[in-house]
Amino acid sequence: MSEVIVKWEGNMKFVGIDEAGRQVAMDASQIYGGMNQGVRPMELLLMALGGCSGIELAHILKKMRVQFDSLLIEVEGKRAEDHPKVFENINIVYKLTGPNLPPEKIYHALKLTDEKYCSVSNMVNKAAAISYAFELNGTRFVYPAREE
Known part of the structure:
Protein backbone atom coordinates (compact mmCIF):
# COMPACT_ATOMS: atom_id res chain seq x y z
CA MET A 1 0.00 0.00 0.00
CA ARG A 40 -1.27 23.19 -9.11
CA PRO A 41 -2.68 19.75 -8.20
CA MET A 42 -4.07 19.16 -11.71
CA GLU A 43 -0.67 20.01 -13.21
CA LEU A 44 0.84 17.55 -10.77
CA LEU A 45 -1.48 14.88 -12.17
CA LEU A 46 -0.14 15.58 -15.68
CA MET A 47 3.41 15.40 -14.31
CA ALA A 48 2.62 12.07 -12.66
CA LEU A 49 1.30 10.76 -15.96
CA GLY A 50 4.40 11.91 -17.82
CA GLY A 51 6.70 10.58 -15.12
CA CYS A 52 5.05 7.18 -14.86
CA SER A 53 4.89 6.61 -18.60
CA GLY A 54 8.42 7.95 -19.04
CA ILE A 55 9.82 5.57 -16.42
CA GLU A 56 8.05 2.61 -18.02
CA LEU A 57 9.06 3.60 -21.56
CA ALA A 58 12.73 4.07 -20.57
CA HIS A 59 12.71 0.76 -18.69
CA ILE A 60 11.24 -1.15 -21.64
CA LEU A 61 13.64 0.47 -24.12
CA LYS A 62 16.56 -0.46 -21.86
CA LYS A 63 15.39 -4.09 -21.87
CA MET A 64 15.14 -3.89 -25.69
CA ARG A 65 18.68 -2.51 -25.77
CA VAL A 66 17.47 0.66 -27.49
CA GLN A 67 19.76 3.49 -26.42
CA PHE A 68 18.72 7.12 -26.58
CA ASP A 69 20.46 10.37 -25.71
CA SER A 70 17.47 12.32 -24.43
CA LEU A 71 13.79 11.87 -23.66
CA LEU A 72 11.44 14.81 -23.21
CA ILE A 73 7.76 14.22 -22.50
CA GLU A 74 5.20 16.93 -23.26
CA VAL A 75 1.82 16.41 -21.58
CA GLU A 76 -1.10 18.71 -22.33
CA GLY A 77 -4.55 18.36 -20.80
CA LYS A 78 -7.83 19.96 -21.85
CA ARG A 79 -10.21 20.44 -18.97
CA ALA A 80 -14.00 20.55 -18.96
CA GLU A 81 -15.60 23.98 -18.83
CA ASP A 82 -17.85 23.11 -15.89
CA HIS A 83 -16.98 21.95 -12.39
CA PRO A 84 -15.37 19.71 -11.37
CA LYS A 85 -13.34 20.68 -14.50
CA VAL A 86 -11.75 17.27 -14.96
CA PHE A 87 -9.42 16.52 -17.84
CA GLU A 88 -11.42 15.39 -20.87
CA ASN A 89 -8.51 14.96 -23.27
CA ILE A 90 -4.80 14.54 -22.66
CA ASN A 91 -2.13 14.58 -25.36
CA ILE A 92 1.34 13.16 -24.73
CA VAL A 93 4.33 13.54 -27.03
CA TYR A 94 7.54 11.63 -26.33
CA LYS A 95 10.58 13.28 -27.92
CA LEU A 96 13.62 11.05 -28.17
CA THR A 97 16.99 11.83 -29.66
CA GLY A 98 19.89 9.57 -30.47
CA PRO A 99 21.39 7.53 -33.27
CA ASN A 100 19.66 4.44 -34.63
CA LEU A 101 16.24 4.84 -32.97
CA PRO A 102 14.01 2.16 -34.54
CA PRO A 103 10.42 3.47 -34.80
CA GLU A 104 8.91 -0.02 -34.63
CA LYS A 105 10.61 -0.74 -31.29
CA ILE A 106 9.66 2.65 -29.87
CA TYR A 107 6.07 2.04 -30.99
CA HIS A 108 6.02 -1.41 -29.36
CA ALA A 109 7.53 -0.04 -26.13
CA LEU A 110 4.97 2.77 -26.08
CA LYS A 111 2.13 0.29 -26.63
CA LEU A 112 3.32 -1.78 -23.66
CA THR A 113 3.72 1.35 -21.56
CA ASP A 114 0.23 2.65 -22.40
CA GLU A 115 -1.76 -0.55 -22.29
CA LYS A 116 -0.03 -2.58 -19.61
CA TYR A 117 2.63 -1.05 -17.40
CA CYS A 118 1.89 2.61 -16.62
CA SER A 119 -0.51 2.55 -13.67
CA VAL A 120 -1.21 6.27 -13.92
CA SER A 121 -2.20 6.18 -17.59
CA ASN A 122 -4.41 3.15 -17.03
CA MET A 123 -6.17 4.92 -14.17
CA VAL A 124 -6.49 8.32 -15.89
CA ASN A 125 -7.66 6.68 -19.13
CA LYS A 126 -10.88 5.72 -17.33
CA ALA A 127 -11.77 9.41 -17.06
CA ALA A 128 -9.98 11.12 -19.97
CA ALA A 129 -9.10 10.16 -23.53
CA ILE A 130 -5.32 10.00 -23.88
CA SER A 131 -3.63 10.40 -27.25
CA TYR A 132 0.02 9.68 -27.93
CA ALA A 133 2.67 10.59 -30.45
CA PHE A 134 6.42 10.28 -30.47
CA GLU A 135 9.24 12.09 -32.21
CA LEU A 136 12.54 10.51 -33.10
CA ASN A 137 15.18 13.14 -33.83
CA GLY A 138 12.42 15.57 -34.84
CA THR A 139 10.37 13.19 -37.03
CA ARG A 140 6.85 12.68 -35.66
CA PHE A 141 5.02 9.34 -35.49
CA VAL A 142 1.42 8.98 -34.32
CA TYR A 143 0.43 6.24 -31.95
CA PRO A 144 -3.19 5.19 -32.61
CA ALA A 145 -5.83 5.67 -29.94
CA ARG A 146 -6.55 2.77 -27.63
CA GLU A 147 -9.43 0.58 -28.77
CA GLU A 148 -11.94 -0.03 -25.98
Missing part, protein backbone atom coordinates in the same frame (compact mmCIF):
# COMPACT_ATOMS: atom_id res chain seq x y z
CA SER A 2 1.22 3.52 -0.80
CA GLU A 3 0.78 6.33 1.68
CA VAL A 4 1.48 10.04 1.54
CA ILE A 5 0.53 12.91 3.78
CA VAL A 6 -0.48 16.37 2.68
CA LYS A 7 0.30 19.16 5.12
CA TRP A 8 -1.20 22.64 5.06
CA GLU A 9 1.54 25.29 5.08
CA GLY A 10 -0.74 28.32 5.41
CA ASN A 11 -2.92 30.28 3.03
CA MET A 12 -3.52 27.93 0.04
CA LYS A 13 -0.13 26.16 0.10
CA PHE A 14 0.13 22.45 0.85
CA VAL A 15 3.11 20.11 0.84
CA GLY A 16 2.77 16.46 -0.13
CA ILE A 17 5.23 14.17 1.63
CA ASP A 18 5.90 10.57 0.63
CA GLU A 19 6.99 7.70 2.88
CA ALA A 20 10.67 8.52 2.26
CA GLY A 21 10.19 12.17 3.23
CA ARG A 22 10.40 13.61 -0.31
CA GLN A 23 8.28 16.72 -0.68
CA VAL A 24 6.23 18.41 -3.39
CA ALA A 25 4.81 21.89 -2.84
CA MET A 26 1.30 22.62 -4.15
CA ASP A 27 -0.49 25.94 -4.25
CA ALA A 28 -3.71 27.35 -5.64
CA SER A 29 -3.88 29.93 -8.39
CA GLN A 30 -4.07 33.58 -7.38
CA ILE A 31 -7.79 33.65 -8.14
CA TYR A 32 -8.22 31.24 -5.19
CA GLY A 33 -5.79 33.17 -3.00
CA GLY A 34 -2.66 31.19 -3.84
CA MET A 35 0.80 32.72 -3.97
CA ASN A 36 2.40 30.66 -6.80
CA GLN A 37 4.54 28.75 -4.30
CA GLY A 38 3.87 25.33 -5.74
CA VAL A 39 2.49 23.25 -8.54
Whole structure:
Protein backbone atom coordinates (compact mmCIF):
# COMPACT_ATOMS: atom_id res chain seq x y z
CA MET A 1 0.00 0.00 0.00
CA SER A 2 1.22 3.52 -0.80
CA GLU A 3 0.78 6.33 1.68
CA VAL A 4 1.48 10.04 1.54
CA ILE A 5 0.53 12.91 3.78
CA VAL A 6 -0.48 16.37 2.68
CA LYS A 7 0.30 19.16 5.12
CA TRP A 8 -1.20 22.64 5.06
CA GLU A 9 1.54 25.29 5.08
CA GLY A 10 -0.74 28.32 5.41
CA ASN A 11 -2.92 30.28 3.03
CA MET A 12 -3.52 27.93 0.04
CA LYS A 13 -0.13 26.16 0.10
CA PHE A 14 0.13 22.45 0.85
CA VAL A 15 3.11 20.11 0.84
CA GLY A 16 2.77 16.46 -0.13
CA ILE A 17 5.23 14.17 1.63
CA ASP A 18 5.90 10.57 0.63
CA GLU A 19 6.99 7.70 2.88
CA ALA A 20 10.67 8.52 2.26
CA GLY A 21 10.19 12.17 3.23
CA ARG A 22 10.40 13.61 -0.31
CA GLN A 23 8.28 16.72 -0.68
CA VAL A 24 6.23 18.41 -3.39
CA ALA A 25 4.81 21.89 -2.84
CA MET A 26 1.30 22.62 -4.15
CA ASP A 27 -0.49 25.94 -4.25
CA ALA A 28 -3.71 27.35 -5.64
CA SER A 29 -3.88 29.93 -8.39
CA GLN A 30 -4.07 33.58 -7.38
CA ILE A 31 -7.79 33.65 -8.14
CA TYR A 32 -8.22 31.24 -5.19
CA GLY A 33 -5.79 33.17 -3.00
CA GLY A 34 -2.66 31.19 -3.84
CA MET A 35 0.80 32.72 -3.97
CA ASN A 36 2.40 30.66 -6.80
CA GLN A 37 4.54 28.75 -4.30
CA GLY A 38 3.87 25.33 -5.74
CA VAL A 39 2.49 23.25 -8.54
CA ARG A 40 -1.27 23.19 -9.11
CA PRO A 41 -2.68 19.75 -8.20
CA MET A 42 -4.07 19.16 -11.71
CA GLU A 43 -0.67 20.01 -13.21
CA LEU A 44 0.84 17.55 -10.77
CA LEU A 45 -1.48 14.88 -12.17
CA LEU A 46 -0.14 15.58 -15.68
CA MET A 47 3.41 15.40 -14.31
CA ALA A 48 2.62 12.07 -12.66
CA LEU A 49 1.30 10.76 -15.96
CA GLY A 50 4.40 11.91 -17.82
CA GLY A 51 6.70 10.58 -15.12
CA CYS A 52 5.05 7.18 -14.86
CA SER A 53 4.89 6.61 -18.60
CA GLY A 54 8.42 7.95 -19.04
CA ILE A 55 9.82 5.57 -16.42
CA GLU A 56 8.05 2.61 -18.02
CA LEU A 57 9.06 3.60 -21.56
CA ALA A 58 12.73 4.07 -20.57
CA HIS A 59 12.71 0.76 -18.69
CA ILE A 60 11.24 -1.15 -21.64
CA LEU A 61 13.64 0.47 -24.12
CA LYS A 62 16.56 -0.46 -21.86
CA LYS A 63 15.39 -4.09 -21.87
CA MET A 64 15.14 -3.89 -25.69
CA ARG A 65 18.68 -2.51 -25.77
CA VAL A 66 17.47 0.66 -27.49
CA GLN A 67 19.76 3.49 -26.42
CA PHE A 68 18.72 7.12 -26.58
CA ASP A 69 20.46 10.37 -25.71
CA SER A 70 17.47 12.32 -24.43
CA LEU A 71 13.79 11.87 -23.66
CA LEU A 72 11.44 14.81 -23.21
CA ILE A 73 7.76 14.22 -22.50
CA GLU A 74 5.20 16.93 -23.26
CA VAL A 75 1.82 16.41 -21.58
CA GLU A 76 -1.10 18.71 -22.33
CA GLY A 77 -4.55 18.36 -20.80
CA LYS A 78 -7.83 19.96 -21.85
CA ARG A 79 -10.21 20.44 -18.97
CA ALA A 80 -14.00 20.55 -18.96
CA GLU A 81 -15.60 23.98 -18.83
CA ASP A 82 -17.85 23.11 -15.89
CA HIS A 83 -16.98 21.95 -12.39
CA PRO A 84 -15.37 19.71 -11.37
CA LYS A 85 -13.34 20.68 -14.50
CA VAL A 86 -11.75 17.27 -14.96
CA PHE A 87 -9.42 16.52 -17.84
CA GLU A 88 -11.42 15.39 -20.87
CA ASN A 89 -8.51 14.96 -23.27
CA ILE A 90 -4.80 14.54 -22.66
CA ASN A 91 -2.13 14.58 -25.36
CA ILE A 92 1.34 13.16 -24.73
CA VAL A 93 4.33 13.54 -27.03
CA TYR A 94 7.54 11.63 -26.33
CA LYS A 95 10.58 13.28 -27.92
CA LEU A 96 13.62 11.05 -28.17
CA THR A 97 16.99 11.83 -29.66
CA GLY A 98 19.89 9.57 -30.47
CA PRO A 99 21.39 7.53 -33.27
CA ASN A 100 19.66 4.44 -34.63
CA LEU A 101 16.24 4.84 -32.97
CA PRO A 102 14.01 2.16 -34.54
CA PRO A 103 10.42 3.47 -34.80
CA GLU A 104 8.91 -0.02 -34.63
CA LYS A 105 10.61 -0.74 -31.29
CA ILE A 106 9.66 2.65 -29.87
CA TYR A 107 6.07 2.04 -30.99
CA HIS A 108 6.02 -1.41 -29.36
CA ALA A 109 7.53 -0.04 -26.13
CA LEU A 110 4.97 2.77 -26.08
CA LYS A 111 2.13 0.29 -26.63
CA LEU A 112 3.32 -1.78 -23.66
CA THR A 113 3.72 1.35 -21.56
CA ASP A 114 0.23 2.65 -22.40
CA GLU A 115 -1.76 -0.55 -22.29
CA LYS A 116 -0.03 -2.58 -19.61
CA TYR A 117 2.63 -1.05 -17.40
CA CYS A 118 1.89 2.61 -16.62
CA SER A 119 -0.51 2.55 -13.67
CA VAL A 120 -1.21 6.27 -13.92
CA SER A 121 -2.20 6.18 -17.59
CA ASN A 122 -4.41 3.15 -17.03
CA MET A 123 -6.17 4.92 -14.17
CA VAL A 124 -6.49 8.32 -15.89
CA ASN A 125 -7.66 6.68 -19.13
CA LYS A 126 -10.88 5.72 -17.33
CA ALA A 127 -11.77 9.41 -17.06
CA ALA A 128 -9.98 11.12 -19.97
CA ALA A 129 -9.10 10.16 -23.53
CA ILE A 130 -5.32 10.00 -23.88
CA SER A 131 -3.63 10.40 -27.25
CA TYR A 132 0.02 9.68 -27.93
CA ALA A 133 2.67 10.59 -30.45
CA PHE A 134 6.42 10.28 -30.47
CA GLU A 135 9.24 12.09 -32.21
CA LEU A 136 12.54 10.51 -33.10
CA ASN A 137 15.18 13.14 -33.83
CA GLY A 138 12.42 15.57 -34.84
CA THR A 139 10.37 13.19 -37.03
CA ARG A 140 6.85 12.68 -35.66
CA PHE A 141 5.02 9.34 -35.49
CA VAL A 142 1.42 8.98 -34.32
CA TYR A 143 0.43 6.24 -31.95
CA PRO A 144 -3.19 5.19 -32.61
CA ALA A 145 -5.83 5.67 -29.94
CA ARG A 146 -6.55 2.77 -27.63
CA GLU A 147 -9.43 0.58 -28.77
CA GLU A 148 -11.94 -0.03 -25.98
